[in-house]
Amino acid sequence: MARWEPHTKERLARAALELYSEHGYERTTVAQIAARAGLTERTYFRHFPDKREVLFDGGHSLETTLTEAVAAAPEDASPRAALAAGLDALGAGFRGLRARARTRQAVISAQQELQERELIKLASLTRALAEALRQRGVEETRANLLAEAGCGVFRTAFVRWVGDERPETGASAEEIPLAALLREGLDTLGDALTHD
Amino acid sequence: MARWEPHTKERLARAALELYSEHGYERTTVAQIAARAGLTERTYFRHFPDKREVLFDGGHSLETTLTEAVAAAPEDASPRAALAAGLDALGAGFRGLRARARTRQAVISAQQELQERELIKLASLTRALAEALRQRGVEETRANLLAEAGCGVFRTAFVRWVGDERPETGASAEEIPLAALLREGLDTLGDALTHD
Structure with a gap:
């Protein structure tokens, strides 16, 4: 044993x-x-x-993965590039785990208490991300805004990734890259916020 | 009576x-x-x-103010412009209420149960905003991203508005416009997300 x-x-x-x-x-x-x-x-x-x-044990390692990648981005990387590096690392961390993420999501969606706990964990992730950006010298309001947007991108991409429209099992489903959806989300949001 | x-x-x-x-x-x-x-x-x-x-009775009217303004934006307004109209309406709705918002914030910050309830209300606001954007014909992922970002802008601007660095009472404090912080936040985020 x-x-x-x-x-x-x-x-x-x-x-x-x-x-x-x-x-x-x-x-x-x-x-x-x-x-x-x-x-x-x-x-x-x-x-x-x-x-x-x-069900929430992964939250802490998620936070560490994200903030360490933001901190490890090149010194001259823009705030956006540092955020993108963080999201890339998150995406990589979920590789091969879609079926499990999908099961977990279904369990959480069925229970209000669990949904509330998930919101609290996401708020904590947002605070940690803002702090990691501030540590890079990003001004406070800008760091908070990027952290909120970054976690919004994560949540949106994650919901798409575990979403219903894709096959539930098999190798092909496992290979859908969350990282690609995260990058796409970041681009789409930047585009949507700058086109009037 | x-x-x-x-x-x-x-x-x-x-x-x-x-x-x-x-x-x-x-x-x-x-x-x-x-x-x-x-x-x-x-x-x-x-x-x-x-x-x-x-303490949360205002949540419903906040949601109505936001979604009605998004719906009322001109038909040819961009998604960003519709979101901005919604944030403007939120800002206007808080006019004259800073002292009260500040007191409420202090009460909520002191109690984890209340912070959790606030997160749930904000998640509901995000869902309602995404739905209002979809109703305008905005594609689902784009609507979700803009709603997440819009609520992030709201949260960030709100924290600045009720923040410690400003005078606590008196006419001048009451006149600090939340709407201006919301607009500034939307611009700053768009700028930060498109500069590499």
Whole structure:
């Protein structure tokens, strides 16, 4: 068992998502999640405080991916280019995860409490992005505006990416690049905001 | 008493904001709010389901102001111009209300539950704005992007407007136009998104 320990969190997260998707969030218990993962409830609670947080564990690494990429952009990169680098990194981080993102989205959409939690995580992502831009010397209002727009682009692209109009499974679905939708979104928004 | 009836909601909202600001949200009861407004608890609950909603009653009229102005923009107005018309209307709707907005903001900032409720209201505003743009024939992704950006501009301008750096009271503070900050935000964002 010990050699599996590093994957414990991941196993619990997968088991939770499966059960929420199969039986609904409300009807699933922590005991069932732990059992599905072949672990104990005690182990579950060592990793997650409740049955909600297991769905949002990726939030922190999302934030780190985004802000580190913004910080790592060349010193002379424009604020827009730094933002684009951040979105590219986010897109790359979701590569191969569309089916899972899609399942998670369906679970969250079915439950108001989870939608609210998602909004809070996105607001936190926006604040972190604004701070990363300010750290590059971007003036505060401009940094806030770009962060709001950048997270809006992310949300819009993400909804398209997991959207219904594409095949649900199979290699081709997995290869639809979120990164391309993010880039396209950034261009479209810039275009829409400057054409009167 | 009867002739005051149309102002009942407004009196309750003012009394609640005063008490939340003076004693804190947690420590204020509906009974105290009703007493401050010179009304009964029963009357309070005819207008609001709980002590939280009294702070968010303006949300619906905000949404109506925004979407009606977007719909009323000239038929040949660009999506950006329609969005700008909506933001202008929002700005005009807040004229003379800075001191109150500032107090409300302070109450909300002190309480996580209220911040979460504010995020939910803003997400609803974003959806309504996207729908108003789609009704004008704006393509879905473009409408979603502009709605996200427009609400981001609103949030950023609003925070600046109620911000600490300006005088708290007096005629001059009341005359700082939110509408001007909204216009400036829209221009700044368009500029930042198109300069590489």
